[in-house]
Amino acid sequence: MSIEKKNGTGTGGSGTPEIQVRGLHKSFGDNEVLRGIDLEVGSGEVVCVIGPSGSGKSTLLRCVNLLEEPTKGQVFVDGIEITDPDVDIDAVRRRIGMVFQQFNLFPHLTVTDNLTLPQRRVLGRDKEAAGKVAAENLRRVGLSEKATAYPASLSGGQQQRVAIARALAMGPEVMLFDEPTSALDPELVGDVLAVMRMLADEGMTMMVVTHEMSFAREVADRVVFMDGGVIVEEGTPAQVIGNPSHDRTRHFLSRLLDPAMAEVEEDRTP
């Protein structure tokens, strides 16, 4: 059964897709939030999911690591069907890093302990090895000097970078970002996006729910526009953001009033 599925995915292009979503439905009570999603994210690919609030994009992301249980459909990560009730979800989640809008750092632990505790408890690394990995990842996000600080003493942008470092310390193959800059003051957004750009350049597979159109345009390999629980259109940033083919996409983008959009409008007027 699983072999057949793996063969089936070969059509996508470069090998097995890292993430594969098939016929995904999700309802909360009577409210159907996802109404049949099919999506693939290839290895090393950066996919940005955009769309109005309530379009189901965050729910889709949360279904990919089973923080939400899909009502119907399948999700594969690296060829493993995680929606199979027999699969060890904790083992799968170790390979999927997740970054939340509200950072969700552990407030009772220092920055370093935020990074080392999951490694030690979940991966069974010893204190020294975990400390090394933690220091390395704090350096990557440019926060080595905050190693002994508590989250409450950090700015939102710094907290989010620590949250990214915490996810990276687990050595994930995929990173999911759920509106990582939406809770930040505008002047703090840049540092977080810079870290995400660095990850993309390093070849990390990323799925990013975001309202940052300039980031999507510059970094994404593919942009997915969702509305009303379905994928309305997907393609390269130039296609979806630069030259959307659906009214709903155009309507959404024009309402964002993003500086990037102004450029797009100018591009198209002549």
Added chain:
Amino acid sequence: MSEAGTRVPPRRSGLTRRQKRAVSRGVQYAVFVAALVALGLTADWDQLRNQFAQVDLAERMFPDIITLALKNTVLYTMSGFVFGLALGVVVALMRLSSVGPYRWLAGIYIEIFRGLPALLIFIFVGVAVPLAFPGTEIPGGTYGKVALALGLVAAAYMAETIRAGIQAVPKGQMEAARSLGFSHARAMVSIIIPQAFRIVIPPLTNELVLLFKDSSLVLFLGVTLEERELSKFGRDLASETANSTPILVAGLCYLLVTIPLGFVVRRLEAKAGEATK
């Protein structure tokens, strides 16, 4: 606002508001002092002094009241608190479980043990348990029995406190832990419960004060001389000497612990209030 509304209305009594307040307060003080004086005049002070303030009798109680009675009170309280806390955490987790029967059991437990007087539970542990399981001894002798009785009562209250504490930890904390690969149980132990405990330290300390006082119910278990705590110690000496001074001294020993503990609770509450800002 209209001009008429800002105009100061004429004072009918001829007093300013501040003067009125001063008069009102003066009357309250006068009534209070009058009541005190009336009590002071009508009470039989010689009798009171004879019954409650025999200095030589009070002196005779030392050092035993500290080295034996207060020590035992503290030991009973601590053993009850530790057992109650452990049971309380289990009941709280059952209360929050997704498994229906666990929730119901925990709910029934809490309702029963919060609804019964602690005294009845002491009698139950002291009488019913030995009858029901003849030949079996509760480990730890009297200390074990007290830990059981006090703990059973305390667990019901603490379970509700701890449950509230766990629920006060933001949902994102569990999600972050799960997304890092923690199992639900691991996340509870490593991430959620440590944060919940910070939240519930003030109410738990308060529970400790209540337990400290409830430990006096050991009186009803029947204890050896060596096992007496403050209330039993005071009462025994009081009936032996036909004088109530020992009761007063025992009472002061309780206050020696409960007042500083109460102070600690208020400090912790103030600190917790600051931290959540």
